[in-house]
Amino acid sequence: MILTEEQKKNIKTMCVVTYANDLKERQKKGQFFTPPELIIKMIEKFDDLDRDFIDPCGGNGNLLVGLIAVGVSPESIYFNELDENEYKTGVKRLTELGVPEDHCTNFDALSDEFEEYYKNASMSVIINPPYLRNIHLKILKKMIDIFIKEENKNEENKKV
């Protein structure tokens, strides 16, 4: 899909890269958040926005704020982040925009708790994973296992 100039402007206004942690901590945790220009490109990869979305490694919530900025209902937004400091920032931003608090979780995306909490959910994943050793590959594989329905798995596995 192509975003309108108005939608792009909203993303540029609402999506700000700020960090709760210092650089040393961020490097340990793979915390490099997505800037507005890239958020626009990522959102344009979807055919439509008529669905629920989760960011399992949500940082300060920037990708999800981007979706709200282009008109996705806050009720359709789900946020997970492992780091407690960034999680708090993300929850504050997102709940202020109307995302229900029980759509926000503070799990390790690779944990059984994460899988248990989300296993029956039907939603699309928007993600910029932490690039640390091969953790991004493990997280992407896990998201396919949880969120991609059986009939689409072969296609999605080819992409990873």
Ligand SMILES: C[S@@+](CC[C@H](N)C(=O)[O-])C[C@H]1O[C@@H](n2cnc3c(N)ncnc32)[C@H](O)[C@@H]1O
């Ligand atoms: C590259 S940042 C992207 C953040 C956000 N999605 C964005 O695009 O701005 C990756 C995030 O994943 C988080 N993270 C790292 N390991 C994680 C894990 N095992 N489970 C959940 N989040 C994790 C980091 O703390 C960091 O905030």
